[in-house]
Amino acid sequence: MIETLSSLGCKVLKSEPLSMHCSFKIGGPADFFIEIPNELALSEFLRVISAGRFYILGGGTNVLFSDEGYRGTIVRLTGSFKEISVSEDEILCGGGAMLSDVLKTACKNSLTGLECAAGISGTVGGAVYGNAGRGDKWISAAVKSVEVYKNLKKELISREKAVFDYRKSGFENCIISKVVFSLKKDVKKDSLGEISKNMQKRLETQPLNMPNAGSIFKNPDGFSVGKLIEEASLKGICAGKAQISELHGNFIVNAGGAFAEDVLSLINLIKEKIKEKFGISLEMEIKIIK
Numbered sequence: 001m002i003e004t005l006s007s008l009g010c011k012v013l014k015s016e017p018l019s020m021h022c023s024f025k026i027g028g029p030a031d032f033f034i035e036i037p038n039e040l041a042l043s044e045f046l047r048v049i050s051a052g053r054f055y056i057l058g059g060g061t062n063v064l065f066s067d068e069g070y071r072g073t074i075v076r077l078t079g080s081f082k083e084i085s086v087s088e089d090e091i092l093c094g095g096g097a098m099l100s101d102v103l104k105t106a107c108k109n110s111l112t113g114l115e116c117a118a119g120i121s122g123t124v125g126g127a128v129y130g131n132a133g134r135g136d137k138w139i140s141a142a143v144k145s146v147e148v149y150k151n152l153k154k155e156l157i158s159r160e161k162a163v164f165d166y167r168k169s170g171f172e173n174c175i176i177s178k179v180v181f182s183l184k185k186d187v188k189k190d191s192l193g194e195i196s197k198n199m200q201k202r203l204e205t206q207p208l209n210m211p212n213a214g215s216i217f218k219n220p221d222g223f224s225v226g227k228l229i230e231e232a233s234l235k236g237i238c239a240g241k242a243q244i245s246e247l248h249g250n251f252i253v254n255a256g257g258a259f260a261e262d263v264l265s266l267i268n269l270i271k272e273k274i275k276e277k278f279g280i281s282l283e284m285e286i287k288i289i290k
């Protein structure tokens, strides 16, 4: 497998520390870490991996890897999957393109509709998979179609056929290879103003100076998890070098050398206390990868 994929331009790493590939800076080694540069290599990878275990990773900004790492192959899309192009009021991009680059392209071309993506790190694939957004504004509103690889077959799925919901897209077990965003040409709309307001709010309310993976839990209907955690007096609590952020209760930060086990024990503590105090069962937003 290694020779075939290397000959197609893939970068194949063995025993790669996953802490180097996620915003939490936590995680043991993956047996293999493969960067796939184009569709030919992706098709070949899916053929040779066959029933082997693999996981598609974007920017790693919404995941927690285990301390033992991953027994199998972690895959990341690079090369042509990072390309972005504009055609009238549409932006076509690869699943590995950075969301921030897509937003910059939209601004440069006076295209509006992606403002909710401001300050969200990671890739287009990760954002569409998790229907990223802010409040009740989600990236799915701007999606026209998504190209995915599923069971060795390539499919084009329109927004209407996808099952977008809060932090949900229905693209489980798929590799998102391309996305078309349908935007609005609007030179008058103050997109930059809205984007910089979003960014300023993040700077004030999120612990951006410490490694983290964004919101740990989804907000239950009608509640803010951050506020519930604050009301339960859980902010600031530590387990090893992991800490429930003092700034935002729904963030756990790595104060330097935290283990996944530390983060998991804080997650369990929060779940238990919120259930006890408010009768609410919290659902995970971050993906725990073992």
Ligand SMILES: Cc1cc2nc3c(=O)[nH]c(=O)nc-3n(C[C@H](O)[C@H](O)[C@H](O)COP(=O)(O)OP(=O)(O)OC[C@H]3O[C@@H](n4cnc5c(N)ncnc54)[C@H](O)[C@@H]3O)c2cc1C
Binding pocket: 023, 055, 056, 057, 058, 059, 060, 061, 062, 063, 077, 095, 096, 119, 120, 121, 122, 123, 124, 125, 126, 127, 128, 129, 130, 131, 132, 133, 134, 171, 174, 175, 176, 177, 206, 208, 212, 213, 214, 215, 287
């Ligand atoms: C400081 C901070 C603030 C954040 N704020 C927000 C916010 O306001 N709103 C929000 O929604 N999120 C937020 N996040 C979380 C995160 O940035 C987003 O969820 C982001 O869209 C994840 O993209 P990623 O490429 O990093 O995905 P990853 O973390 O790499 O992966 C997340 C999931 O997407 C899947 N995935 C990734 N790429 C693909 C692909 N090509 N095909 C299929 N599946 C794929 C993975 O398998 C995994 O299940 C924040 C994170 C941080 C660190």
